[in-house]
Each structure stands twice: as structure tokens, then as C-alpha cells.
Amino acid sequence: MDLNDSLEEHFRLVPAQKNALKKIGLLSVGDLLYHFPTRYGDTSAMKNVGDLAVGEVAVVFGKISGLKTSKAFRKKIPMAEAFVEDETGKIKIVWFHQPYLAKMIGENSFVRIEGKVTERRNELYFSNPKIENVAKLPIAVGDSLFGSAGEAHTLYPVYPESRGITSNWFYHALQRVFKSGILDDVVDPIPEEILFRYNLPSLKSSFIFIHTPQKQNDAMGARKRFAFQEVFFIQLGKQKERKEQENQQSFVIEEDEKSIESFTSRFPFKETTAQKKAIATILNDLKSGQPMSRLLEGDVGSGKTAVAATSVYAVTSTRPKGQDFGNLQTAYMVPTEILAKQHFQSFIKYFAYLGINIGLITGSGCLKFPSKIKPTEATPISRAQLLKWVANGEIPILVGTHSLIQKTVKFKNLAYVIIDEQHRFGTSQRRKLRQKDAILPHLLSMTATPIPRTLALTVYGDLDLSLLDEMPAGRKPIITEIVPPNKREDINEKIRIGLKEGRQLYVICPRINEPDPEKEQALIAKSAKEEAKRLKKDVFPEYSIDVMHSKMTPKAKDEVMERFENGKTDILVSTSVVEVGVNVPNATMMIIEGGERFGLAQLHQLRGRIIRSTHQAYCYVFAESKSQKTLERLKALKTAKNGFELSELDLQLRGAGELYGRRQWGLSDIAMEAIKNIKMVEAARTEARRLISEDPELKRYPLLHKYIAEAKEIHFE
Numbered sequence: 001m002d003l004n005d006s007l008e009e010h011f012r013l014v015p016a017q018k019n020a021l022k023k024i025g026l027l028s029v030g031d032l033l034y035h036f037p038t039r040y041g042d043t044s045a046m047k048n049v050g051d052l053a054v055g056e057v058a059v060v061f062g063k064i065s066g067l068k069t070s071k072a073f074r075k076k077i078p079m080a081e082a083f084v085e086d087e088t089g090k091i092k093i094v095w096f097h098q099p100y101l102a103k104m105i106g107e108n109s110f111v112r113i114e115g116k117v118t119e120r121r122n123e124l125y126f127s128n129p130k131i132e133n134v135a136k137l138p139i140a141v142g143d144s145l146f147g148s149a150g151e152a153h154t155l156y157p158v159y160p161e162s163r164g165i166t167s168n169w170f171y172h173a174l175q176r177v178f179k180s181g182i183l184d185d186v187v188d189p190i191p192e193e194i195l196f197r198y199n200l201p202s203l204k205s206s207f208i209f210i211h212t213p214q215k216q217n218d219a220m221g222a223r224k225r226f227a228f229q230e231v232f233f234i235q236l237g238k239q240k241e242r243k244e245q246e247n248q249q250s251f252v253i254e255e256d257e258k259s260i261e262s263f264t265s266r267f268p269f270k271e272t273t274a275q276k277k278a279i280a281t282i283l284n285d286l287k288s289g290q291p292m293s294r295l296l297e298g299d300v301g302s303g304k305t306a307v308a309a310t311s312v313y314a315v316t317s318t319r320p321k322g323q324d325f326g327n328l329q330t331a332y333m334v335p336t337e338i339l340a341k342q343h344f345q346s347f348i349k350y351f352a353y354l355g356i357n358i359g360l361i362t363g364s365g366c367l368k369f370p371s372k373i374k375p376t377e378a379t380p381i382s383r384a385q386l387l388k389w390v391a392n393g394e395i396p397i398l399v400g401t402h403s404l405i406q407k408t409v410k411f412k413n414l415a416y417v418i419i420d421e422q423h424r425f426g427t428s429q430r431r432k433l434r435q436k437d438a439i440l441p442h443l444l445s446m447t448a449t450p451i452p453r454t455l456a457l458t459v460y461g462d463l464d465l466s467l468l469d470e471m472p473a474g475r476k477p478i479i480t481e482i483v484p485p486n487k488r489e490d491i492n493e494k495i496r497i498g499l500k501e502g503r504q505l506y507v508i509c510p511r512i513n514e515p516d517p518e519k520e521q522a523l524i525a526k527s528a529k530e531e532a533k534r535l536k537k538d539v540f541p542e543y544s545i546d547v548m549h550s551k552m553t554p555k556a557k558d559e560v561m562e563r564f565e566n567g568k569t570d571i572l573v574s575t576s577v578v579e580v581g582v583n584v585p586n587a588t589m590m591i592i593e594g595g596e597r598f599g600l601a602q603l604h605q606l607r608g609r610i611i612r613s614t615h616q617a618y619c620y621v622f623a624e625s626k627s628q629k630t631l632e633r634l635k636a637l638k639t640a641k642n643g644f645e646l647s648e649l650d651l652q653l654r655g656a657g658e659l660y661g662r663r664q665w666g667l668s669d670i671a672m673e674a675i676k677n678i679k680m681v682e683a684a685r686t687e688a689r690r691l692i693s694e695d696p697e698l699k700r701y702p703l704l705h706k707y708i709a710e711a712k713e714i715h716f717e
Ligand code: ADP
Pocket: 269, 270, 271, 272, 275, 298, 299, 300, 301, 302, 303, 304, 305, 306, 448, 472, 473, 581
């Protein structure tokens, strides 16, 4: 048996199992070893049904009988009931609100039940216990379900099950893998000294500990090692990339302070201290001749565009080498057409006075400013014409969507690449835009995605960070209210007053959790349409309502947005998927439905849409739940200073799995666990930096080199 062997070579698989394995991406023996249990059951907590007592939390194994679904009689709650039976007795099980459970368990099937024993009218029963199908029953209490009699295993691994494949299959398959002796040949990619320094188990031990732990502690140690491993590999990749960039040349951009001031003094506002600092740092980077790789993080409305524009000014004012005419070029990439147009317009405002050309390229057409006929306006031009002017350097600033990275877009002197809302792009897309030329352009990435520091250190390991942690003065903070179900009506009345005064309203539909992303999008789109209908029919019949969701074409989205911007629509019902910095100053009210389904950081992102106005903005977070804990959590929206604080709270309160945008980072569950642990993340980073600075090509560590080279490219949206 070899790590790269396909599972089919060694296991007889029925079609359903093959499909299931393929679906979760397990093809090789190596994949199987990296398929970790989500938790461990403990057979020592196992009881005989006959010995159960009120109030105890117990695990029993037995056979199911008497399955039926019904309605609990007073409140009409759907419920399922059954009995579970072993040689010593029989006990009732009741599930409220989960009648579907009855469909998942068959009559006479063997199950494992875990829950609290309750009593009603002298009868013992389990209420809403955990239930799992098991292949067979343990012989007697104290026996392991899995290990042969006499072995002291009391922990057994529980793997994520999916249709067609059981937890038990994984257990037995892994036993076979272990018995083959394959683990004796695995080579640990992590240098021994590092394992030693952080007291981490070897790869071989870790596989054994994680799949067949004797003690919970062993399993924890192994999880820690795999978490470290993943973060360490990511860091190595990032640090290596960073080192390679540092060795490359870039354009030297030197602009004197006076000239910069001539630009910033035209702003209709005074920069914040944070903006000034970020500008100074960036200008300093641009001078060095080494390519800049910087991330500018700041909440929505913190004024990232002005910072970017100032640095673009410095680039644009620089002549290409050996020329006394023309300008160095900037490419400014944003994720959507709406945003591309908005940025094109703001860049016209910033740069028109200089008399330079500005281009816009999107999937649905191209614009150029200024128009020959009307010098204060932009004009549509053909794509071919635009590309020609970009290629010969006549358009120094090009704003666009993904269209910017197509091969046909060639620049004469691309010196600067800016990526706005950078989390919406894949790393390969970012790289493509940057590597259009022999000399590496400078890179400024911008994001309003609030993520905890540990995550930033990991996923942005190759970038320097600048933070805009200060809002422009004079902006009224959004008034946020957490609205329990019984207060809905009052809020609707308040909103009606706002609408009467001419303000506009966003309604954000709840998030729907569904493992299949395609299906998820479809469900959310459907719920948005239904919500719009309901609002029109029952709540705000006198106002015009539009819907926007991610299933719509870019053109349709643009049209909806345009109607909303022009005030033709009063209420825009939208999904949370369509959330990046769209700017409609008159939209000052927002309802977020199902607030508890979002992380705090995402709620903060969403309300960022209504921050752009001089009118007071109101955000109403409707909660479906009455739970005090939920409402308390949401209240942090009223007290936290910025998005970063909220993202740290999400990490503490909801765990790494719930972090905003977690799918985007492409980290496994186990690496997300590491994100909670600042010490581990820092250790991984320190070690990665050290290795790369000692041995940039990782010549001494061929295995590490191979891992990084093969690291999966993460794809976004
Ligand atoms: P974001 O960081 O979300 O991209 P923007 O750059 O779009 O924010 O800025 C939001 C708004 O704030 C814009 O209308 C911009 O002109 C304005 N703005 C930016 N900086 C300041 C400032 N220092 N004082 C007042 N308004 C500012």
C-alpha cells in the first residue's frame, strides 16, 4: 500500500461509497489518512438501559422499535418517538421539532443514543438525545465497539458521515491502512527541531493519535500538530513568495511633498490621521525600488479610496524611465461592474484637473474620459480602441473588473496595481494582474473585511499591513437597534416615517446554510423574491420595491442599482451576497432579517452600506430568536469600536468555523481551530520566516518545498 494509491485499489467499494468518497474529495490512501474524526465517543460513559437514572447524561446502545411521528398534544409541536432496547431494558426516546429523525433511523436498526435521562409521570425517557446509526452493538458495556476484546480503547472516532458512507467504514478502512505498515514509511515534512521546540508529535504518531486515541489528550496533541502544520505550510508559501518579490525590481516613484500636497489639498475634506499615515507609508514603499506589497485594511467608509488616489497621483506624475513625456500606468481592479463605474467616476473627480485620460473596462463595455466632444464627460469607446490606448500608454489610469486580467489587456508601463475589495479575488487573479510585465508593479490590496489578527497574519503573510482604524470626523455613527420579534411593528412604523421623508431602505435577507453552494444561492434568491412580495403586499404597499440577488446577470443588477440610486425604487430587498461598498447616500435605513444567523463582523459589513450620508442612518437587526444570549451577542454591534473588534468577538463567541468569509480563506476546519490560538499562529510564522531567510529555496527541505509547490490554489466565489 502506498500513500498515492487510489482507494479503489485497496478497498472493495460499492458505487454509493465511491460516489460519497469522490464527493468529499477522498481519492487516495493519503487523503484517507487526512480525513479526521470530528469527535470521539467514549464507550466508558456507556450504560445498560436497565441501570439508567434520572438526571444522568448517558450513552446507550440498542435496537430501535416503535418509531412513530405525531404532534405533541397541547402545543401541536411535531415530534417523533421510539424505544431503544438492550438486553437489560427498554426506554422511550422523544424528539421535539425533529420528526425527520424518524425517517433517518429505521425500525429495528442499531443506534447509539447520547443524552440526558428525564422523567415524566414516573416514566424515564431521553428527550432530544443525539442519535447515530451503528453497524453493530458492543458485546457488553465496557467493551469497545471497535477494538477487539481486551484492548483498553474506550474512545472511538466519529467521522463526518455523508450519504453512502458511514463513520464505521472510515474506522475500519483506516485500521487496514495502519495494519499495512504504511505509517513506517511516512516521512515527516516538518523539521524535527521544530516539532521538538513546540512539543508536537511526529507525523506517524499524529496519524495514530488522531484516528485511534487512547486518551483525549493524545487526540488533542495530534490535532494541534495538524493545525500547526497547515498554518506553517501556508506561512512558508507566503514567506517564500515575499522573499522572491523582495529580490525583484520595481519602479522608483519619487514625488515630493509639495506636489502630493497640491493633490490632497483639493480634497473636499481633511484627511484623517490614519489616512495621512497610510499615505506616507505607501509613498515611502514606492520610493524604494523594491516592489511594494501592502494591504490597506479599513472599515467601510474609512476613506480607502482617497489614500489609493493619492498614491495613484504619485505614480501617474512619474515619467517612464528615459522619457520626458507620458506617465507610468495604474490598473485598478474591483469585483463588480457597479463598483467599477463608481470608482471610474470618483477617479474622474480626483484627476480631471490634470488633463489625463482615464479608462474603464468591464464585461459590458468600455468608457474613456475625457470625451473629445464633451471634455467634462466620459464617452463609450470600443474595446479595441481602449486596448490600443492602454498598450501605447496613452491611458495612464485604467479602472475595471476581472476584464482587466485578460491576456488581451497589455500595458506599456504598468507600475502600480490596486485591488479593491481584494478578498473577492483569488490569489491567482491577483498574481495575473501583477505579472503582466517584466518589472514587477507595486501592489496595493484593499479590504474592509474585518478579520481577527491571527487570521490576517496567516492569510496575508506575504503582505505588509496598513490599518485605517479611524473614521472621518463629523460622521454620525449608525444607530443600531436589535429588534426582538415582538417589536417588529414599532420599527416598521419608524421606517415608514423615514420613507415618507424621502429616505430609502435596504432589506437584507437572512443567510441560509446549505452545504451545496449552488443550491444555497438559489434558496437565498428565492427567499429574497418572496420577502419583496410580502413587503409589498402586507407592509409597505405604497412604496416601490426591487430585488437584488447573486443569481441575476450583472446587467440586471446594474439596472436595479441604477433605479435605486435615482430614487425610483424606495426599498431594495437584497441578499447578503450582494454587499460590497455600493454608494447610495440617500439610503439611510437598513433592516437585517435573521440577524442571529450572521457573524457580528458580517453584520457590521452589511450596515456599512448606509454610512455614506449626512442624514442619520439607522440599522435594525431583526432577530428571530428570543434567547438572551443571542440578543446579548448582537448588542456588541452597538458598543464595538470597529469591525476588527467585532471579528475578534466572533472568534471568541462563535468559533473559527463561523468567521466571516471562512470559505474564502480555504483553510480546513483544523487550521481554523489554530486561528483561535495566537501563540500557535505566531510560532508558525516565526519558524516559516526563519527557514525562508536561512534557505530561501528550501533546498535543505525538499519535502517542504514539494508541499508548497503543490499547495492547492484557492478559488473564491
Ligand atoms: P472606503 O474605505 O469604504 O472605500 P471611501 O473611500 O469610499 O471609503 O470613502 C467614503 C466616503 O468618505 C467618500 O465619500 C469619501 O469622499 C469620504 N471621505 C474620505 N476621507 C474622508 C475624510 N478624511 N473626511 C471626510 N470624508 C472623507
